[in-house]
Amino acid sequence: MIPRYSRPEMVAIWSPESKFRIWYEIEAHACDAMADIGVIPRENADAVWKAKDVEFDVVRIDEIEAVTKHDVIAFLTHLAEHVGSDEARFVHQGMTSSDVLDTCFNVQLVRAADILIADMDLLLAALKRRAIEHKDTVRVGRSHGIHAEPTTMGLTFARFYAEMDRNLTRLRTARDEVATGAISGAVGTFANIDPAVEEHVCGKLGLSPEPISTQVIPRDRHAAFFAALGVVASSIENVATEVRHMQRTEVLEGAEFFSAGQKGSSAMPHKKNPVLTENLTGLARTVRMAVIPAMENVTLWHERDISHSSVERAIGPDATITLDFALHRLTGVIDKMLIFPDNMMDNMNKFPGLVMSQRVLLALTQAGVSREDAYAMVQRNALKVWEERTDFQEELLGDADVVAALGADEIKEKFDMAYHTKHVDTIFKRVFG
Template sequence: MIPRYTRPEMASIWEPQTRFKIWFEIEAHAADAQAELGVIPKEAAKTVWAKARNVTFDVARIDEIERETKHDVIAFLTHLAEIVGPEARFVHQGMTSSDVLDTCLNVQLTRAADILIADLDKVLAALKKRAFEHKMTPTIGRSHGIHAEPVTFGLKLAYAYAEFSRARARLVAARKEVATCAISGAVGTFAQIDPRVEEHVAKAMGLEPEPISTQVIPRDRHAMYFATLGVIASSVERLSIEIRHLQRTEVLEAEEFFSEGQKGSSAMPHKRNPVLSENLTGLSRMVRAYVTPAMENVALWHERDISHSSAERMMGPDATVTLDFALMRLAGLIEKLLIYPANMQKNLDRLGGLVHSQRLLIALTQKGASREDAYKYVQRNAMPVWRGEGDFQTLLKKDPDVKKHLSDAEIEEQFDLGYHFKHVDTIFKRVFGES
């Protein structure tokens, strides 16, 4: 993670001091449970809390010890012993390093998920507000980048709202899946530690006991978590690309807010570029880049190898910090998005009514023409208009085959723009629960 794309609240989850604080809490809660079970003296457990609960751990000292031990958890435990004194010998009994590391990682991932869920709520609120503002604002729907049929700009935003609603539900599920704790020893058999210790630590840390672990918590849980972040990033990119296309000079139906004093180009003073949307596209790629290593971390050797560790040390902070920044940037972009209904109408009219071709096709078949003939009649009148030669409605009224089935008034009726929006209320009701 780099400062440019980092928000302090999310970054604090991954700071060394936070990590060591969580490690201490895991060890101290385990000591409490061991004391209740009579494995270690109760006074020893109390001393651990009393001497280290409010300590600011010396990160530089831990790093110094690790340079000698080549083991981060041992380095931490050595530093903890320097703080606690003789009673530190009762810490970490029957535990393995992964009991601390994996439980800590899952605490961090659940905390990160809580921030991301709040971020998604902000995106959803912005999308809903703007969707209702432009619920009936006509614009052209495009397939393959080509004008298709009319939609409303509110529907475009409602589509995004529904997508991010699904994203939120997936993230809630992914948070639950990764919120497990393992205090099960070297190979997960609880040979040196009572399972009740795990249950106590899990409850204290806001997690659930892992039903069955090896030396580590199963990495399919983490794969699902990071895959969910990747899907959310793809949703961010999809909406960002939509905005980028709509801001193109030839389209200009929507535009990122351009603040006073902002500059778009070092060479061309007139430029107003979709830099936020482009930035979000790039950030989305970075979040998705961590999905593959998360998947590959699932296949560890036997009861555990350490191949996952180096990847997770990077992907945990980077993926969550980057997505947090991206979601908050997206929420602000939507809140301030400039929307140009007049340009939307101008683009709607650009093809001279060709966007109503399907209505004419259906009307002809309902009046007796075969589908093949109806398609031929409509298309042969549409193609000259596509080339800029003539008016679609006028050409249809002059076509003898069309006139066999439709009167002038019936032809005109097919060009009613409002016809396309008769079910917008129904769609909004489905998406938002209100219309």
């Protein structure tokens, strides 16, 4: 992922230096375990730890790989340069490259998930704070982009909180899904290495041994991981789209914070565009690009082919780095978002009273009018408001059939805004406890 959409902590997980450090730890811990069970001499295992403070030379490893055409062999050759070829002769004994590559990849995914989980915690805190702040800030709810009935801005924030809270659960599940390692040899049978080595290495790295592997860890785990990231990205886009709609000139119920010195357009100085949430919409697409390839990686030939490798080298860093950036950006948007309650009421009253149509409909049916007749009575008055920009309550009060069924006082009572917000506290208790 390009630096523009990257944050240092997540990028560091995917750096060559970090990767080679994990490879080293896998090999060193494996040597320890083999020494413990008497497979290799203890002094050789101890010698490997001479490199524990070494900064592995990425350029040198690349030089070796240019000759060997094999990244793990290149690393092992470089490791032997540090610890001595004789001392290193038992390194990687009974192992295959995927024991190192797959276990390392899962360590990286787990560490990435930990950052994403922390990101989500911060986003949830921001959404909760804004939900409580605007619990009673009334705005019009919309379906199909058209005014429906009153709701509150607090409920809007609360539903996004609930969605992201579900995503937090998904991220934790995804983390657990990939928190496995395999040190099981060429086809997963432990023919040349004791299962105790796998248990030791996984324990040291915070992983669980994969119950059954081939040459690789099963890729359904990774498919589930990246699918979870795709869902989180879609939720980010969901929130971003709402903010973008709210910032439209004709709506202007909320807006991204516009900082001092910020410019909106190179051509039009008046512009204040929702650039952050537009950016988030695009970043969500980038994260979702990883989902289908990850699912296609599930299918491998027999005990393993290498078709998954190039995909994972790309989607591992790109999806996690992008999602980390997107979560951080969305948290900033929510934290500083401007809310315009007066505009919310102006929009609510653009067609005065229309949002109360269902309540009048129900009152008429409860008064004994058939639903078909009640609907026709309400709709004819509502359409007049649409066409002539009159007041819905006044139209109803001028309709003899409606007045005969309900009376003027009951008609007026049906326009009480508090009716629509009376259960907000109940909903908040469900969401926030």
